Amino acid sequence: MPETPQNTNLPYAIRAYSPERLREALKKMYLVRKFEEGAEDSYMRGLIHGTMHLSIGQEASAIGSTMALTDEDKITSTHRGHGHCVGKGADLGKMFAEFFGKETGYCKGRGGSMHIADPSKGNLGANGIVGGGLPIAVGAALSAKRLGTGAVTICFFGDGANNEGAFHEALNMASIWKLPVVFVCENNKYGMSTSTERSTAVKNIAERAAAYSMPGVTVDGNDFSAVTEAVDAAVERARAGDGPSLVENLTYRWRGHSKSDRNRYRTKEEINEWMGRDPIPAMAKLLMEHHIITEDGVAAIEAEAEKIIKDAIEFATNGPDPKVEAVTRDVYTTEATA
Amino acid sequence: MNAQNEPEIRELSYAEAIREAMDIALEADPSVLLMGEDIGVYGGAFQVTGDLVEKYGTDRVMDTPISELGGAGVAVGAALTGLKPIFEFQFSDFAALAMEQIVNQAAKVRFMLGGSVSVPLVMRFPAGSGTGAAAQHSQSIEAWLGHVPGLKVVQPSTPEDAKGLLLAAVADPDPVMIFEHKLLYKMKGQVPGGHYTTPIGKAAIRRVGKDVTIVATSIMVHKAMEAAEQLRADDIDAEVIDLRTVRPMDRDTVLSSVRKTGRLICVYEGVKTLGVGAEISAMVAESDAFDFLDAPIVRLGGAECPIPYNPELEKAVVPQMPDILAAARDIVKGRV
Structure with a gap:
C-alpha cells in the first residue's frame, strides 16, 4: 500500500496514500460532519422522529479506520455509526432517506439511524445493542477464513461495549481461531454518562488485548494519520493470516449521548477543550502542510460536501413513504404461512 | 436424491436420524458447518454429532468455547456472510445466555435492513425434562422463541421428522430453531435414506x-x-x-x-x-x-x-x- 515517497519522516498517511485518496478522505470527514449537522437540523425542524446518536468530533476515527478496506471487506458498526457508513462508501441520499423513514432508504424505512447498512459494500450494519456487533464481526471473519475470500472485517465498538460479555467472548474466539478481524474501539470517554474511569478496570481499553493474546494499541483518535497507521497495520496483519488486533482510538463526542442528554456528567471546559481538537481542520492542515491541497481546495471540498448533503436531504424528502400494508414483508425471506 | 435411487427405509434412533441429516447437509454443501460445545471429539453432550468430526474435521465440526452468547453471535455473523451454520446448544436452557443474539440479531436483522440480507442459521436445542437434571437443564422454552417474528420454531417428535425438519431447516433462508426432546434421542423409528425434507409449518x-x-x-x-x-x-x-x-x-x-x-x-x-x-x-x-x-x-x-x-x-x-x-x-x- 505505501506509495511515494518512502520518507519515514513524513506522517504515515502521507506516505501510504495518494493525494487523491487523501483529499477524498477529507471530503468524507466533511460529509460525516455535515450529514450529522443536517440530521440535527432536520430533527429540530420536526422532519425526523425518534432519536439519534451523533459522532460529531469522531470523524477521523471512522474515516481513518476504513481507509485500507475494499468493498469485499466487512464492517460491523454501532449506534453511533454514520461515520462508518460514509467510510464504507454509503450513499448519503439513501442514508438520509432512511433517517426520514422512507422506502428509498437503506432499510426501506424499517431500521432508521441505528440500523443503516449496505451489505453490497460490506457494511453489515449499525447495531442498537451495545456489543451486539462484536460476535457478528467474528462470524464474518470466520466466513472469510473458511470461504477463502481474503476479506478482513473491522468491528467498530465504543468504550461502553468493552464491559459487555460479548466483547470478551468475541475477542477470545477471534484469537483462538486466528480470524481476520480488527477490533476498533472508539473510546469517546463515556458510555452514555458513565466515564471509563468509573466503568472500566483498566486505564486503556487496548490493555485488554493482552488477555486474548493479540496486539493492542491506543492512539489519538482525532489524528487521522495515527488512526490509519494503527488500523492499517492491524488490517495487514489480519489479511496475512496472523489473526486479530485491537486498536483503541481516543476521541470525543461533542454532542450528548442522544437527544435526551442534558450533559450533566461532564464540564463545559472539557467539551470546549475537545472542540479545540477538531479532527477535520487538523486533517486539512496536514494535507496543506504536505502540499496535497490548498486552502481554496479545502473550501471547495467543504462546499462540495454541503452540496451533496443538500441534494441528499432533497432526495430523502421527495422519497415515497413505505406502505403500511407491506410492514411485515421482510420478516422472512420466504413468506411464513402463519 | 429421489426415492428411486434411495429406496431403503431403515430403523434409526432419533439421534441417529439427526446425525444422518447433518452428514447429508455437510456432504452436499461445503458452506454448511456445525458449531457447538463439545460436539467434536466428545460427540456432543447427547452424542448427536457423534463421530462426524472424524469425517469432516474440526474446521467443519467446530468445538466452541463455553460462550453461548458469543458462539451464537459468531453463527449469526457467519450466516450473514456465506456460511450455513448448524449451532448446537448443549441444553436448550442455555439459550437464555444467548437470547440477545437470537432475538435481537438473528431474528431481526433481515427486517431491520429492509430485506437486504437473510440469516440461514439453524439452531438445535436439546430440550425437556425427564433426565433428572433439574431446573436449569430441563426446560421447554419453545414458546419463548415462538413469540419472536423472524424465527421459525419446530419440534420434531419422530426420527423421520427429526431428519426431514433438519434438512428443511438447512434449506431454509431464515433462522430455524429446532427443539429436540432429550428423551426421544434413543427412540427408534423408520427413517427414509437419502435427502428429503419435512415441511416447516405443517402439522x-x-x-x-x-x-x-x-x-x-x-x-x-x-x-x-x-x-x-x-x-x-x-x-x-x-x-x-x-x-x-x-x-x-x-x-x-x-x-x-x-x-x-x-x-x-x-x-x-x-x-x-x-x-x-x-x-x-x-x-x-x-x-x-x-x-x-x-x-x-x-x-x-x-x-x-x-x-x-x-x-x-x-x-x-x-x-x-x-x-x-x-x-x-x-x-x-x-x-x-
Whole structure:
C-alpha cells in the first residue's frame, strides 16, 4: 500500500496514500460532519422522529479506520455509526432517506439511524445493542477464513461495549481461531454518562488485548494519520493470516449521548477543550502542510460536501413513504404461512 | 436424491436420524458447518454429532468455547456472510445466555435492513425434562422463541421428522430453531435414506378420529397416541395431531380437525400459561371452528414451577399419559 515517497519522516498517511485518496478522505470527514449537522437540523425542524446518536468530533476515527478496506471487506458498526457508513462508501441520499423513514432508504424505512447498512459494500450494519456487533464481526471473519475470500472485517465498538460479555467472548474466539478481524474501539470517554474511569478496570481499553493474546494499541483518535497507521497495520496483519488486533482510538463526542442528554456528567471546559481538537481542520492542515491541497481546495471540498448533503436531504424528502400494508414483508425471506 | 435411487427405509434412533441429516447437509454443501460445545471429539453432550468430526474435521465440526452468547453471535455473523451454520446448544436452557443474539440479531436483522440480507442459521436445542437434571437443564422454552417474528420454531417428535425438519431447516433462508426432546434421542423409528425434507409449518395427523382432537407437541405426541389407543376401550375415537411447527403454526390442519370433532385438548410440556396451548386455543376461539365446539377447550401443560429434581416430582409437573386419558374421557362425556 505505501506509495511515494518512502520518507519515514513524513506522517504515515502521507506516505501510504495518494493525494487523491487523501483529499477524498477529507471530503468524507466533511460529509460525516455535515450529514450529522443536517440530521440535527432536520430533527429540530420536526422532519425526523425518534432519536439519534451523533459522532460529531469522531470523524477521523471512522474515516481513518476504513481507509485500507475494499468493498469485499466487512464492517460491523454501532449506534453511533454514520461515520462508518460514509467510510464504507454509503450513499448519503439513501442514508438520509432512511433517517426520514422512507422506502428509498437503506432499510426501506424499517431500521432508521441505528440500523443503516449496505451489505453490497460490506457494511453489515449499525447495531442498537451495545456489543451486539462484536460476535457478528467474528462470524464474518470466520466466513472469510473458511470461504477463502481474503476479506478482513473491522468491528467498530465504543468504550461502553468493552464491559459487555460479548466483547470478551468475541475477542477470545477471534484469537483462538486466528480470524481476520480488527477490533476498533472508539473510546469517546463515556458510555452514555458513565466515564471509563468509573466503568472500566483498566486505564486503556487496548490493555485488554493482552488477555486474548493479540496486539493492542491506543492512539489519538482525532489524528487521522495515527488512526490509519494503527488500523492499517492491524488490517495487514489480519489479511496475512496472523489473526486479530485491537486498536483503541481516543476521541470525543461533542454532542450528548442522544437527544435526551442534558450533559450533566461532564464540564463545559472539557467539551470546549475537545472542540479545540477538531479532527477535520487538523486533517486539512496536514494535507496543506504536505502540499496535497490548498486552502481554496479545502473550501471547495467543504462546499462540495454541503452540496451533496443538500441534494441528499432533497432526495430523502421527495422519497415515497413505505406502505403500511407491506410492514411485515421482510420478516422472512420466504413468506411464513402463519 | 429421489426415492428411486434411495429406496431403503431403515430403523434409526432419533439421534441417529439427526446425525444422518447433518452428514447429508455437510456432504452436499461445503458452506454448511456445525458449531457447538463439545460436539467434536466428545460427540456432543447427547452424542448427536457423534463421530462426524472424524469425517469432516474440526474446521467443519467446530468445538466452541463455553460462550453461548458469543458462539451464537459468531453463527449469526457467519450466516450473514456465506456460511450455513448448524449451532448446537448443549441444553436448550442455555439459550437464555444467548437470547440477545437470537432475538435481537438473528431474528431481526433481515427486517431491520429492509430485506437486504437473510440469516440461514439453524439452531438445535436439546430440550425437556425427564433426565433428572433439574431446573436449569430441563426446560421447554419453545414458546419463548415462538413469540419472536423472524424465527421459525419446530419440534420434531419422530426420527423421520427429526431428519426431514433438519434438512428443511438447512434449506431454509431464515433462522430455524429446532427443539429436540432429550428423551426421544434413543427412540427408534423408520427413517427414509437419502435427502428429503419435512415441511416447516405443517402439522401431521398421527391418528384419525372423530370424537376429540388432541393437538400435541414433541414427546407429548407419543403420550397422546398411547392415550388414544386406550380410549378405544371407552369407545372414544381420538384424533391426534402432531403440531411439529410452533411458528408458523399450521392453522388449517388444527381448525379442520376441530370442526370435525368439536372437542380440543392441547398437550405440551412447556409451562401451561402463556404457552403453545394458549395460541392453539386462541386460534380456534377466534375462528369459525369455535362454533363447532361441543365442550370447553382443555389445556394440559407444565406446572407453574421450575422442573424439580426428585423423580416423582419431575414426573408430576409435566402432562403424563393418564392425564390425557382422563381429560379425553371428561371432555367427551361432558364433564368439562
